[in-house]
Amino acid sequence: MAELIRLAAANEAEPQRLPRNIEAEAAFLGAILIDNRVIEDVSIKLQPDHFFEPLHGRIFEQILRLIDRNMLVTPVTLKPFFEADESMREVGGPGYLIKLTADGAGLIGARDFAQQIYDLALLRELVTVGRTLVDNALDTSESVDPKGQIEAAESALYKVAEGEGETGSIKSFLTASTEAIRNVEKALNSGGSLSGITTGLNSINTKCGGLHNSDLVILAGRPGMGKTSLATNIAFNAARRWIREREDGIEESKGSGAKVAFFSLEMSADQLATRILAEQSGISSELLRMGKISRDDFRELSRASRELQELPLYIDDTPALTIAALRTRARRLQRRHGIGLIVVDYLQLLQGSSRANDNRVNEISEISRGLKTLAKELSIPVIALSQLSRAVEQREDKTPMLSDLRESGSIEQDADMVWFVYREDYYELMKKPDEGTPAFEAWNEKMERIHGVAELIISKQRHGSTGRVRMKFEAKITRFSDLADDQYTDARYD
Secondary structure, eight states, X not given: OHHHHHHHHTTTTSSSOOOOOHHHHHHHHHHHHHOGGGGGGOOSOOOGGGOSSHHHHHHHHHHHHHHHTTOOOOHHHHHHHHTTOHHHHHTTTTHHHHHHTSOGGGGTTHHHHHHHHHHHHHHHHHHHHHHHHHHHHTOOSTTOOHHHHHHHHHHHHHXXXXXXXXXXXXXXXXXXXXXXXXXXXXXXXXXXXXSSBOOSOHHHHHXXXXXXXXXXEEEEEOTTSOHHHHHHHHHHHHHHHHHHHHHTTOOGGGOSOOOEEEEESSSOHHHHHHHHHHHHHTOOHHHHHHTOOOHHHHHHHHHHHHHTTTOOEEEEOOSSOBHHHHHHHHHHHHHHHOOOEEEEEOGGGSBOOTTTTTOHHHHHHHHHHHHHHHHHHHTSOEEEEEEBOTHHHHSSSXXXXXXXXXXXXXXXXXXXXXXXXXXXXXXXXXXXXXXXXXXXXXXXXXXXXXXXXXXXEEEEETTSOOEEEEEEEXXXXXXXXXXXXXXXXXXXXX
């Protein structure tokens, strides 16, 4: 076709010929114009930017718009949109649309043509990534940052592997609003409280709506408060819900479970596994570590272990990870296993780039920004545990606040939600007076009221109100659960 030869010739001046098949693009468009149902049979999500020839991309974009309005798409209905198109004039005007339908052979191989258009678009993105990588590597100026270039290349390659290319971050309002409505529908179907990934705790789900994609959640607390236990509980609950939903035949996009990646920089993988087994078997984790269990306990432990063999919870206990290395591993885990939630224990044990090491505040800022970027890039929630400064211990009121976040205010700025774990009984236990005194009676009465009760203080939430959530905490098996009563929140916050 002479018109296709002219279109191809317009790009032959390139120093390196990019992968393309303009004939396949024309055949595919012609097949759609002959039978609009062809587009429903295409399993891959073709976008206008996947077409090498810009004119073909604009034709495909207009086809999608008309089909979205339930209109019949033919050369006649498309003609008004291309009468003033300069590229269309170069190939003979709107009559080119009719010529696309002249050869009906495209109907037979429409799927193959669509797949080739998509694959060639990915190859062109790969060429672009390669060129950029080479150009940057040849830069020998003082500002060169090899590790940064590797991180950027890894990120670009990940996007190509996911089929996003350079257009992955550009979304129309239609796309964005459709996703928003889907989240609302998900919350409605769950009973009006859960639009994201479940935490496994109804009290937290009710207050926050679950864990939302692209969110960075900072879970902070002083040592002994149970922040690692809560993070482990949430990770386990999300992974177990994912298994149950698959067994019930619920589509992954409509479920509230997730495969989980747990980056443990403080505890080993077997220590985390021991905590989960203790929680599920009801046996004290301390007794498990020491081996002080009965045969019956061991059988219960073995039962719990068998039930959890297929749990989609992936633990990486590599110490002293850099933020760049963590992001690389997270991308790989999502590519291979489709993880939907990341937990990092804990933020201050991560390392920044060598350039930031001379200033701890700058390094923490780089790490928190990197975690937020990771959440957006993978479009999944990231829970990062964080230590609090010792300023808490100097106050009479030990309740944590945002200013207690250790080493950098950027943690608060980058986070979508900031949670504090607070257990009043932990501090009250240290104030135990002598037995038999009036003070002991008052202390004992208070301990009975607050023993085993923990609070999750939500000090920041971009998507909703702040407040407090009361939970039950069983220290022996390191398990958080909902309180028996329904009074989850505290009116002191709004």
